[in-house]
Amino acid sequence: MHPDNEESEQIPSGTVFVVDDDEAVRDSVALLMRSVGLPAQTFKDARSFLDDYDPAQIGCLVLDVRMPRMSGLDLQRELKRRDWRLPVIFITGHGDVPMAVEAMRAGAVEFLQKPFNDDELIRRVNRALAIDASQRKLLHEVAELRQRYETLTVREREIAQRLASGAANKVLAIDLNLSERTVEVHRAHILEKMKARGVAQLAQQMLRLELKAKVIGDC
Amino acid sequence: MRDSRLKETSPVHPSHDRLSALLDAAVDGMVVIDGAGRITSFNPAAERLFGYTAAEILGHNVKMLMPNPYHDEHDQYLQRYLSTAQPHVIGIGREVIARRRDGSMFPIELSVGEFKSGSEHGFVGIIRDITARKRQEDALRKNSEELRLILESTPTAIAITDIDGRLVRINPAFQRLLGYSIEALAGQSQEDLVRTLVAEDDRKSLLSDIHKLYHTGESFRRDVRFHSRDAQEIHAMIYAGAVCNTDSQPRLMVSQIIDRSALFAAEHEAEELRAQLAHVSRIGTLGEMVSGIAHEVNQPLTAIANYANAVKRFLQSGRADPMEVAGTLEKISAQAVRAGQVIHGLRKLTRRRETERVKLDCNALIQEVSRLIEFELRFSEHELLLELDPTLPKVFGDGVQFQQVVLNLIRNALEAMKDGAQGESVTVTTSVQVDGYVEIVVSDTGPGLTPEVEERLFEPFFTTKPRGMGVGLSICKSIVSAMDGNLSCRLASTGGAEFVIQLPIVSE
Ligand SMILES: Nc1ncnc2c1ncn2[C@@H]1O[C@H](COP(=O)(O)OP(=O)(O)OP(=O)(O)O)[C@@H](O)[C@H]1O
Ligand SMILES: [Mg+2]
Numbered sequence: 210m211h212p213d214n215e216e217s218e219q220i221p222s223g224t225v226f227v228v229d230d231d232e233a234v235r236d237s238v239a240l241l242m243r244s245v246g247l248p249a250q251t252f253k254d255a256r257s258f259l260d261d262y263d264p265a266q267i268g269c270l271v272l273d274v275r276m277p278r279m280s281g282l283d284l285q286r287e288l289k290r291r292d293w294r295l296p297v298i299f300i301t302g303h304g305d306v307p308m309a310v311e312a313m314r315a316g317a318v319e320f321l322q323k324p325f326n327d328d329e330l331i332r333r334v335n336r337a338l339a340i341d342a343s344q345r346k347l348l349h350e351v352a353e354l355r356q357r358y359e360t361l362t363v364r365e366r367e368i369a370q371r372l373a374s375g376a377a378n379k380v381l382a383i384d385l386n387l388s389e390r391t392v393e394v395h396r397a398h399i400l401e402k403m404k405a406r407g408v409a410q411l412a413q414q415m416l417r418l419e420l421k422a423k424v425i426g427d428c
Numbered sequence: 429m430r431d432s433r434l435k436e437t438s439p440v441h442p443s444h445d446r447l448s449a450l451l452d453a454a455v456d457g458m459v460v461i462d463g464a465g466r467i468t469s470f471n472p473a474a475e476r477l478f479g480y481t482a483a484e485i486l487g488h489n490v491k492m493l494m495p496n497p498y499h500d501e502h503d504q505y506l507q508r509y510l511s512t513a514q515p516h517v518i519g520i521g522r523e524v525i526a527r528r529r530d531g532s533m534f535p536i537e538l539s540v541g542e543f544k545s546g547s548e549h550g551f552v553g554i555i556r557d558i559t560a561r562k563r564q565e566d567a568l569r570k571n572s573e574e575l576r577l578i579l580e581s582t583p584t585a586i587a588i589t590d591i592d593g594r595l596v597r598i599n600p601a602f603q604r605l606l607g608y609s610i611e612a613l614a615g616q617s618q619e620d621l622v623r624t625l626v627a628e629d630d631r632k633s634l635l636s637d638i639h640k641l642y643h644t645g646e647s648f649r650r651d652v653r654f655h656s657r658d659a660q661e662i663h664a665m666i667y668a669g670a671v672c673n674t675d676s677q678p679r680l681m682v683s684q685i686i687d688r689s690a691l692f693a694a695e696h697e698a699e700e701l702r703a704q705l706a707h708v709s710r711i712g713t714l715g716e717m718v719s720g721i722a723h724e725v726n727q728p729l730t731a732i733a734n735y736a737n738a739v740k741r742f743l744q745s746g747r748a749d750p751m752e753v754a755g756t757l758e759k760i761s762a763q764a765v766r767a768g769q770v771i772h773g774l775r776k777l778t779r780r781r782e783t784e785r786v787k788l789d790c791n792a793l794i795q796e797v798s799r800l801i802e803f804e805l806r807f808s809e810h811e812l813l814l815e816l817d818p819t820l821p822k823v824f825g826d827g828v829q830f831q832q833v834v835l836n837l838i839r840n841a842l843e844a845m846k847d848g849a850q851g852e853s854v855t856v857t858t859s860v861q862v863d864g865y866v867e868i869v870v871s872d873t874g875p876g877l878t879p880e881v882e883e884r885l886f887e888p889f890f891t892t893k894p895r896g897m898g899v900g901l902s903i904c905k906s907i908v909s910a911m912d913g914n915l916s917c918r919l920a921s922t923g924g925a926e927f928v929i930q931l932p933i934v935s936e
Binding site for chain 1: 738
């Protein structure tokens, strides 16, 4: 389960999930994806996607905005609710501008108006797949860091925070009313538990844990 | 009465005194003549009537009290009676004309009795001035003549039946409406009449109304289906009232039959207008339709583009499976057919109504639209005000399309004010411009237009509304352009928006 292994296995793969109520559109999008070697899976509506999809699968969604019963926007909302961070590329019809506006407000930025340029779609799909992969990698790393962090004692966590914000051993010892020696022992334990090579890396790790949400958002 | 009095006077042989006392007391004028026509007695009432004193006239021939032709012929009457004993006036009342001393004429009722007593043989004439009665009768005649004229010329069918239900009179409108002449219906009993004229289902209730009217004098109205002579069913309203005796006993029934088919026709027309306005109001739907069609066409086009690009890539990569390529090309052509069908359907939709180019009365068209809007505003705080110039000249164009424009501008205005405070209003003003244009201004008290919105207002699919399609104004613009006019917007003095339609006046 080393992150490096995951990266080499999963980045090139990833499936394009196509959800569109129009059979010809979803079939043709899937074929276009396959023509550039990307596996694609089609769904005739949002519901069947939610039923079939395993959140462990890497990929991206090509999603029609306007669909009967559950619209593309509804699906996007549902994904958010379930905390499934699959990147979404919306494809919209002509009259769907107001919906597109709404989707943008909801945070989706990938929009293609039908009929779309194939290069554009392929480019965006590739980018979305890359995003999903790196986002998963990040999530994985952060999850691992959190696990390591959770093995620290309360005192160690306090010292780790202070070390990460650049406090010297001497200052720490005075502040916490400990001997400098004790501080050093703690420090060695912390670095070991966090698998950090030094205080600089620890600082980075702490930052990541704090900014988890933001780091992912930036992708 | 008069006859009995005569009987009393003539056979009896009155003493002279008794006779003159009687004559003096009589209210009616009394003139006694002998067999030669000479006046032998002239009572005070006669003096008052004729203006002669008894002294003046006694011994004169009675014909001096008569104008021609009676004057000249009186001697003959008398002669004839005396020789043939065939009475013409004697014993019978007559209305004749009498002449006063001053030559003026007046109508009288004359009764003549004959008397014989010994050597005396004469006649007594009893005279009553009937000027007043005549005048009354004339007035009555004139009155009934007016009534007859009204009856004859009114467009309402009227029938008058007596207490036995027999038809007394019908007017020409009745004859026109139901096709029967009075002769064709005369003599029928009430039941027969109703059976002839009224649809079976309505007979019972109508007859019971009629019976009630005859018993209580109560008038009634009822919806009745009539059958005309040529077997047409006529929806009519019958209004019936009773004409009563002095003792308020119903004597006649006067029925007015109002043809409601005309009303139905008017209702039908109103219905059509509503339907037409509904068509006008469908501009919102038109927007949806346009975008729906765009969507419908987009789907197959998208699929076609995708399939074609996929094939291209398969071919480029050298991994093309000929069977898959062939299958995909087939899908492409199927999608092309699908797109064609959408277009075909669209063409049919647009062909449904051809654009007209006729003279339009903008005010009337706006009023029609306002009725529709007011209907929608029943539960709203907003108001629609019209300020229409009654001298507005006509313009050329398609009425329905013009209404679509006005309706859409009003709708936009109302939508702009939606969350606003109460008392907000939309005003439609029409006016004549000096440069040969009429101007129709739709202004509102809403928030007005921001520069960004104003810039893109007329762009198709530009909208700021969550449910808007953004086609309203672009359709309006194209309609107004087709009318050689101009649609623009500006800030209203109220701070709201103001849309201005300018249309060239039709030169006569
Ligand atoms: N009276 C007005 N006051 C303020 N803004 C207006 C007014 N009329 C139009 N607008 C603006 O112009 C835009 C375009 O109007 P338009 O009628 O073309 O489309 P729409 O009303 O949004 O949608 P629809 O196609 O249903 O009519 C509106 O969304 C609105 O922002
Ligand atoms: Mg509009």
